Amino acid sequence: MVEVTDSASPLAVLGAGSWGTAVAMLAARNGHRCLLWGRDAEQIERIAVTRRNERYLGDIELPQGVEPCADLDAVLAEARDLIVAVPSAAFPAFLAGLRGRLQPGARIVSLTKGLELDTADTLDSVVERSLGNVEQAVVSGPTFAREVARGLPTAVTVAARPGSFADTVAGWLHGSQLRAYTSADMIGVELGGALKNVLAIAVGISDGLGMGANARAALITRGLAELSRLYQAAGARIETLMGLSGLGDLVLTCTDDQSRNRRLGLALGRGTPLAAALEHIGQAVEGATTARSVMRLAERYAVELPICEQVHRVLYEGDAAPDAVRRLLAREPKSEAGTLGTG
Numbered sequence: 001m002v003e004v005t006d007s008a009s010p011l012a013v014l015g016a017g018s019w020g021t022a023v024a025m026l027a028a029r030n031g032h033r034c035l036l037w038g039r040d041a042e043q044i045e046r047i048a049v050t051r052r053n054e055r056y057l058g059d060i061e062l063p064q065g066v067e068p069c070a071d072l073d074a075v076l077a078e079a080r081d082l083i084v085a086v087p088s089a090a091f092p093a094f095l096a097g098l099r100g101r102l103q104p105g106a107r108i109v110s111l112t113k114g115l116e117l118d119t120a121d122t123l124d125s126v127v128e129r130s131l132g133n134v135e136q137a138v139v140s141g142p143t144f145a146r147e148v149a150r151g152l153p154t155a156v157t158v159a160a161r162p163g164s165f166a167d168t169v170a171g172w173l174h175g176s177q178l179r180a181y182t183s184a185d186m187i188g189v190e191l192g193g194a195l196k197n198v199l200a201i202a203v204g205i206s207d208g209l210g211m212g213a214n215a216r217a218a219l220i221t222r223g224l225a226e227l228s229r230l231y232q233a234a235g236a237r238i239e240t241l242m243g244l245s246g247l248g249d250l251v252l253t254c255t256d257d258q259s260r261n262r263r264l265g266l267a268l269g270r271g272t273p274l275a276a277a278l279e280h281i282g283q284a285v286e287g288a289t290t291a292r293s294v295m296r297l298a299e300r301y302a303v304e305l306p307i308c309e310q311v312h313r314v315l316y317e318g319d320a321a322p323d324a325v326r327r328l329l330a331r332e333p334k335s336e337a338g339t340l341g342t343g
Helices: 017-031 041-050 072-078 091-098 125-132 143-151 161-172 187-207 212-234 244-255 260-269 274-281 286-301 306-316 319-329
Strands: 010-016 034-037 067-069 081-084 109-110 135-140 152-162 178-183
Touching: 010 260, 017 034, 017 067, 017 081, 017 143, 017 161, 017 212, 034 041, 034 072, 034 306, 067 091, 081 091, 091 125, 109 125, 125 135, 125 187, 135 161, 135 187, 135 244, 152 161, 152 187, 152 244, 161 178, 161 286, 178 187, 187 212, 187 244, 187 260, 187 286, 187 306, 187 319, 212 244, 212 286, 212 306, 244 260, 260 274, 260 286, 306 319
Parallel strands: 010 034, 010 081, 034 067, 081 109, 109 135, 152 178
Antiparallel strands: 135 152
16 A cells, blocks of 8 residues: 655545545555545545445445545635546536636546537537636546456556646556556547447347347447547547557446446346336446437537447337347448448
């Protein structure tokens, strides 16, 4: 365990869900003092007393250096560097609420994987619109919160503007349990983190219908092709797609039942209504929110996203899951050559 430094300016993690808490624990293990804020004051008080976020992370104990705090103004008065871990649906309003309350030179790191609901904009655009030209970064990669909280190994990608800030954020996270890579491709990192959740719902639906491992592999592969078309149209880099925030996170989220998005798809494939499935999961399912924005994104960039389209139809247009799968299979045959970008 690294000794926690007595820093006059701690890191602040805004959002005490599973991922925000896990990142606060990670940074604290790396020697940083972390203020952990959540909107539920009673929950924060329980975390402070028990040293556990039992609601989201069970009996995993918080390390020294994580300081739960329910007073957002007090957190903002002390911390310059803010790590935001609120659901994408709440992200724009939350960022707008920070306007005029930040320290000079404040820097924003987003852990949120999604798009703005109404505009389908990536969340770096929301930060800039709300807070102006602040230094900002995004973190994404194959990371289940419970495994990070337990200290199991993984790796992430950090993208930032300016690029030097990516090195700073990577330094906060990089340690014995996590390897942090840097990137200049913010939009690629964000698009991968957002759309992989929708694709994981599709794979979950297929598995819930009992369609087998072959169908699962085919959906992941064709989902990668959808992402590649979108990346190219949006000006993102294909090498980002093939990295941790793209392929790495896609495979993880589609294949392991720790994924809330996959679990939602499994429930839908087994015939559970959407509202009941979401209530049973009991946490934000980002893919369900992103699926409402993704078709706007497809229209904006004039790209075909057939798997994402069928997920939207199941979630919000009343279509039955077996019918969505049949429609995908009924699409006209085409050459696979060049599908990373064109097919």
